[in-house]
Amino acid sequence: MKDILTKAARNDGMTVPDGYFDDFAARMAASLPEMEWEKPQPKVMPRTAWQRVRPYLYLAAMFMGVWCMMKMFDLMRTDSSGLSIDNNPVMTAALNNDHFINEYFINEGDISDYQLMQDLYETGFDPSVCEEELTDEFTDSTVIPENPEFPISDI
Amino acid sequence: MEKDLKPDDSTLVARLRDPSTCRAAFNDLIRLYSEPLYRLIRRTVQLHDDADDVLQNTFLKAWQNIENFRGDAKLSTWLYKIAVNESISYLEREKKRRGISLDDDESQLIALIQADTNIDGDELALKLRNAIATLPEKQRLVFNMRYYDDMKYEQMSEIMGTSVGALKASYHLAVKKIEQFFADSD
Numbered sequence A: 001m002k003d004i005l006t007k008a009a010r011n012d013g014m015t016v017p018d019g020y021f022d023d024f025a026a027r028m029a030a031s032l033p034e035m036e037w038e039k040p041q042p043k044v045m046p047r048t049a050w051q052r053v054r055p056y057l058y059l060a061a062m063f064m065g066v067w068c069m070m071k072m073f074d075l076m077r078t079d080s081s082g083l084s085i086d087n088n089p090v091m092t093a094a095l096n097n098d099h100f101i102n103e104y105f106i107n108e109g110d111i112s113d114y115q116l117m118q119d120l121y122e123t124g125f126d127p128s129v130c131e132e133e134l135t136d137e138f139t140d141s142t143v144i145p146e147n148p149e150f151p152i153s154d155i
Numbered sequence B: 001m002e003k004d005l006k007p008d009d010s011t012l013v014a015r016l017r018d019p020s021t022c023r024a025a026f027n028d029l030i031r032l033y034s035e036p037l038y039r040l041i042r043r044t045v046q047l048h049d050d051a052d053d054v055l056q057n058t059f060l061k062a063w064q065n066i067e068n069f070r071g072d073a074k075l076s077t078w079l080y081k082i083a084v085n086e087s088i089s090y091l092e093r094e095k096k097r098r099g100i101s102l103d104d105d106e107s108q109l110i111a112l113i114q115a116d117t118n119i120d121g122d123e124l125a126l127k128l129r130n131a132i133a134t135l136p137e138k139q140r141l142v143f144n145m146r147y148y149d150d151m152k153y154e155q156m157s158e159i160m161g162t163s164v165g166a167l168k169a170s171y172h173l174a175v176k177k178i179e180q181f182f183a184d185s186d
Helices: A002-008 A020-031 A049-081 A089-095 A098-106 A113-122 A127-137 B010-017 B022-045 B048-064 B075-098 B102-115 B123-133 B137-148 B153-160 B164-185
Strands: none
Touching: A002 B123, A002 B164, A020 B022, A020 B048, A089 A098, B010 B022, B022 B048, B022 B075, B022 B137, B048 B075, B075 B102, B075 B137, B075 B153, B102 B123, B123 B137, B123 B164, B137 B153, B137 B164, B153 B164
């Protein structure tokens, strides 16, 4: 058997017409349909450095614009209202008035009871009026504790 | 000595991938591969006119799918695969058209061989073709690729999707059957 295959020498005995392969290549080449991917594609240009950086620059510019706008609004509000302590003429006049400073700033925190009562007497205050009002508020059933938790003077 | 059809396909593949050079490269591919593919197809379908049709379909299919060729396999392997599939599909279509059953497969092939006029008159070669026609379809393909094309088992494995071991066993069985055919006919 090995001899038969050796004798056959890989010859299949098949032949083709003369010039078949040259003719076939030409026929085949002519019959190939045009494919979609054969058509030239639009060239995609590589992105330049400016094109790559541009969106980030625009973003930064936008934030800068917003910041400037907020700063401008802040300045406009201070100038137009005139209500800031530094620029308020009413406050400036009050601070320059010694009587105002003495009456409302210096004595306000530590005014004594004596001075308060004195001021009240000077303005015509009658303490008996207060005592009557206080007596009327208590009824017979009201029991006043001997050692009240809060002295009457605090009421 | 085992031969490799086209050992350096890299330049051709690069040209095939470029749309501007693809058509010219494919024409080169036709000139390079038309003969080996024709031989493979002819041994399967037997007649020249049938082989011509199948070869055209093979190249047409390759052209239509060339953009899907990723280059993972060799160009020759890819083309052989298409050719084998096209040949088998052609035989199946012919069987259906002529109403031939699987049992009559062998007699159909022998009839085709006898009807073939494009032969060189070599008696031994003709007898070997008849012996090959008695083989099952897959063994026939394996024997043809191994004996006539001297193809490596690894490449055959890629084309047919069968393990190298199974192909070796298949070839060995085919040789035994051909040997028996010759013994019986003497």
